Amino acid sequence: LTGTGTGLLLAEAEVVTEQKPISRKPLPQTKTPVKPTGPKYEWHIVWRNVLAFAYLHTGALYGMYLVFTQAKLATCFYVLFVSWYSGMGITAGAHRLWAHKCYKANAALRLLLAFCNSSAFQNHIYEWVRDHRVHHKFTDTDADPHNSNRGFFFSHMGWLLVRKHGDVRHKGKAIDMSDLEKDWVVMFQKNFYPILMPICTFVIPTMVPVYLWGEDGWTAWYVAAVMRYTLVLHGTWLVNSAAHMWGTRPYDKFISPVENVYVGVLAFGEGWHNYHHAFPWDYKTSEFSGYSANATTAFIDFFAWLGWAYDLKTVKAEMIEKRAIRTGDGSHPADKQNTNK
Numbered sequence: 001l002t003g004t005g006t007g008l009l010l011a012e013a014e015v016v017t018e019q020k021p022i023s024r025k026p027l028p029q030t031k032t033p034v035k036p037t038g039p040k041y042e043w044h045i046v047w048r049n050v051l052a053f054a055y056l057h058t059g060a061l062y063g064m065y066l067v068f069t070q071a072k073l074a075t076c077f078y079v080l081f082v083s084w085y086s087g088m089g090i091t092a093g094a095h096r097l098w099a100h101k102c103y104k105a106n107a108a109l110r111l112l113l114a115f116c117n118s119s120a121f122q123n124h125i126y127e128w129v130r131d132h133r134v135h136h137k138f139t140d141t142d143a144d145p146h147n148s149n150r151g152f153f154f155s156h157m158g159w160l161l162v163r164k165h166g167d168v169r170h171k172g173k174a175i176d177m178s179d180l181e182k183d184w185v186v187m188f189q190k191n192f193y194p195i196l197m198p199i200c201t202f203v204i205p206t207m208v209p210v211y212l213w214g215e216d217g218w219t220a221w222y223v224a225a226v227m228r229y230t231l232v233l234h235g236t237w238l239v240n241s242a243a244h245m246w247g248t249r250p251y252d253k254f255i256s257p258v259e260n261v262y263v264g265v266l267a268f269g270e271g272w273h274n275y276h277h278a279f280p281w282d283y284k285t286s287e288f289s290g291y292s293a294n295a296t297t298a299f300i301d302f303f304a305w306l307g308w309a310y311d312l313k314t315v316k317a318e319m320i321e322k323r324a325i326r327t328g329d330g331s332h333p334a335d336k337q338n339t340n341k
């Protein structure tokens with residue numbers, strides 16, 4: 001009898017995790033860990049990644065020193081440029097186009113975004129999207145690759161230093177990836193990633209400053225390749241850590257993602273994360289932010305103007321307001337108006 005009862009409890013836990021109904025309890029109470037559904041989880045540190053990140057961070061610090069002591073001004077501007085286009089490969093490409101299908105893009109734009117994405121080395125588009133779809137479907141459970149219930153460090157970068165929880169693998173199998181399998185640009189990038197990634201992330205950013213304005217080779221390597229790559233990684237990771245912890249929840253107070261203006265600016269518009277988890281199909285990933293705190297929206301609007309991006313999806317103001325009043329934390333303007341009535 002006891003065994004059957006436990007089995008039922010576990011089955012219930014699984015159903016709750018997968019369907020994610022809106023809990024009526026405030027957020028802190030929803031943080032109760034979900035009962036494990038598979039074999040006991042044990043940490044397996046991946047030392048190869050620990051060593052790689054140790055090298056990257058040491059190199060990035062040295063790169064910062066070089067920025068102030070000997071890098072040419074042109075190299076510094078070039079760092080900003082590569083950070084921007086490699087960031088667009090993540091935000092406008094992997095995230096808004098491929099993971100959420102917020103808009104459609106012609107082959108030229110998809111190819112451009114695949115190049116930008118390969119310059120960011122955050123795994124190929126297919127793997128990135130699979131992890132991200134699992135994150136949205138199973139947010140803050142063991143099946144979420146960067147479950148923020150496991151703390152700031154784990155959700156920021158720790159999840160890349162250990163083997164994944166078994167639930168990520170098991171529940172991730174339910175994710176439909178057929179749309180990406182039909183996109184030849186995604187499959188081309190996946191197949192050639194071992195060649196494309198090192199060329200785009202490390203070789204091009206080192207060669208351009210050396211050959212175009214005579215930068216010293218080591219300076220170009222540490223500043224434009226290693227430092228730039230590491231900083232863009234941290235900008236991205238903040239979305240999984242800070243933007244799941246510190247900020248307001250105008251649209252849904254029952255989930256961990258928040259609106260965080262600093263992450264909004266640093267991560268090119270991906271810090272409006274409470275809105276994004278509530279309405280993941282909106283190509284702007286926000287309701288109010290202008291271009292300054294949403295560089296990605298500016299990028300997509302530009303290509304829509306050019307005719308390369310089309311079918312941009314947004315959410316009607318009325319629907320957003322209804323949701324804010326129903327599940328928000330009271331910080332949304334519509335919520336305040338509603339209270340005054």
Ligand code: ST9
Nearest residue numbers: 087122130131134160163164169172173235236239267270
């Ligand atoms: C990086 C990614 O940094 C960052 C992503 C951040 C996302 C942020 C999102 C927020 C919005 C956008 C913001 C953009 C802001 C941009 C701002 C710019 C300034 N589903 O992975 P394996 C299965 S990457 C289903 O090896 P391990 C699958 O069968 C950094 N199944 O697991 C797979 O086999 P196969 C550079 C899944 O062994 C098998 O498991 N890269 C799923 O536990 C094994 O998979 C690195 O550091 C799933 N989700 O190892 C390397 N996942 O492949 C990182 C797995 O055949 N990766 N399976 O399909 C690794 O070394 C390893 O993955 C590991 C785990 C050690 C982390």
Ligand code: ZN
Nearest residue numbers: 239240257273
């Ligand atoms: Zn999230």
Ligand code: ZN
Nearest residue numbers: 132136276280
């Ligand atoms: Zn998303």
